[in-house]
Amino acid sequence: MNNDIAAGKWKQLLGKAKTAWGKLTDDELVKVEGHAERLVGLIQERYGKTRDEAEREVRRWLDTHGPHH
Template identity: 75%
Template sequence: MNNDIAAGKWKQMVGKAKTAWGELTDDELTKAEGRADKLAGLIQERYGKTREQAELEVRRFFDSNRDF
């Protein structure tokens, strides 16, 4: 899913993202604006993952919610 599409649907997807990454706050998820790079950075910081791991999780999240 490209960033434009994700940003447009992001408000609807925040709940699913909160389920996937419960340690992220609602405010952080809102500020991510559905941008994969911002979301990966938050996940990397909060969960202590490598950039590659975080990007993979975000890619899988958007792919699994493609029809949202």
């Protein structure tokens, strides 16, 4: 999975990511720096999801909010 988001765009999307995954802290989201793999790992860890579940969730979110929007 390589749907990384440019740093500037990621900063704009932090609020939407926080809304989608409220268990993630602001610091964690900042450290993701738009890297989809890091976001998947955090969601997997914090929410107890499988890697596949977390990847599907991030893909859906990126389809709505990602680099091409």
